[in-house]
Amino acid sequence: GLDDALELRARLADKPSVVVVGGGPLGMEIASGCLASGCAVTLVTQGPPLILQLGPHLAEVFVRAARERGLTIVQTAAARPEGDEGTPRVILAEGGVLEAEVVLTAAGDVPNTEWLAGSGLPAGGPVPVDARGLVRPDVAAVGDLAAFPTVRGVRRVPLWSSAIEQAKTAARALLRGTEAPPLDFQSYFWTEQFGLSLKAVGDLPVEGPPEYVDGEPGGGPALMRWPGADGAAVAAALDYRIPVPRLRRMTKAAA
Ligand SMILES: Cc1cc2nc3c(=O)[nH]c(=O)nc-3n(C[C@H](O)[C@H](O)[C@H](O)COP(=O)(O)OP(=O)(O)OC[C@H]3O[C@@H](n4cnc5c(N)ncnc54)[C@H](O)[C@@H]3O)c2cc1C
Structure with missing residues (x-):
């Protein structure tokens, strides 16, 4: 945290x-x-x-x-x-030793849910929820600790925007039950590091080279798109000013 x-x-x-x-992104930042x-x-x-x-x-660009x-x-x-x-x-593991005055680790996160032991809820790992963020009809779990159904299976998506959308969905589900809409989440990721900024919408990671909507290969400013098999693309802006809603639209059709 801030401390x-x-x-x-x-x-x-x-x-x-x-x-x-x-x-990962945190280690690199x-x-x-x-x-x-x-x-x-x-x-x-x-x-x-x-x-x-x-x-x-x-990854190669960064x-x-x-x-x-x-x-x-x-x-x-x-x-x-x-x-x-x-x-x-x-x-x-190979036997080498690296010495430094400061060592920092950013090697992944584990949900801290041991405190749920005895509550009747799953403790000691991710908390599985349904498509509305509910563990059971009167209990919701949202944010980094919740594993929810995605196109890649039931998994955690530990991102800020994910936590916010999960919370909105779960709040509606607590009030309206199955009449509330399920989570309709599209990942949004951003990072700034080594003089580059990246905003990306859609299901990362992406394989292969992108289509260049603007800019060109080489790591300079570029607006890129990777069409997906299911019609949903990934759109990414590298050192390129663009409103996030426009980036989201690019995932649905060519801009
Ligand atoms: C260094 C860092 C950089 C990040 N950068 C990005 C980024 O650039 N973009 C992005 O999308 N995401 C980023 N993330 C991820 C993002 O911060 C998380 O996905 C988001 O904060 C998850 O929200 P949350 O409410 O689930 O959990 P948290 O923000 O971790 O909030 C959990 C809260 O619960 C409290 N809590 C825990 N246990 C208990 C308990 N037993 N009783 C009461 N309270 C408790 C904690 O004190 C905390 O306040 C970053 C994370 C880190 C650590």
Whole structure:
């Protein structure tokens, strides 16, 4: 939360060496911020950064920008932070050891639901809900902890916009039961890192190269579209100013 961000900012004032564990959007954003603060930064990642979240095309654009700004990327099968506050280090599964003055991890999140034990609700993991966010007719679960039916199966979609839409849907369902409409959620993702900004609407990750609605390949400003088999496309704006509703419209038909 904000406390972590403020503490990190204070620690970066002396420009320490930094190792970030985790090549997802948060790890990459943190690495970007540390580099911009003048630190030497190594990112430790399982597979290429961002590939699971964005797919190869967009991941490659960000990785190139990150390397150009001086990020060192180390791939490993698994990394384990070790040591105390004064001497943190990261042990790699392959046997290497990375030392740094600051080690940060952004290696995924786990729903903290143990406190539900004894309540009659599922405890100790994601809380499964129906298409209206209900665990049972009088109880809703929404946000990062809720696993709901999607085109890719019942799963969590831990994004801000997802939490908001789930909450609206569940509130209606608590009041009107099955007369309330089910969740109609279209993912919206954004990130800013290594001098690039990305807004994307639709089901990420995307495979293969995009259609260029505006701009061209190379990592410069571009408006892109990946048509989907089911008629629903993914639309993405890289360093490109566009209102989100227009990006949403692009997922339905060519702009
Ligand atoms: C560093 C970071 C960056 C992110 N960046 C983005 C982004 O760029 N775009 C995006 O879409 N999403 C982003 N996310 C994800 C987004 O923040 C979450 O999807 C969203 O906050 C989920 O909302 P939520 O209400 O489910 O959970 P939270 O925002 O985590 O809120 C849960 C609340 O419940 C409280 N709580 C927990 N347990 C209990 C209890 N037992 N009793 C009472 N209260 C309790 C917590 O204190 C907290 O206030 C980011 C997340 C992180 C951590």
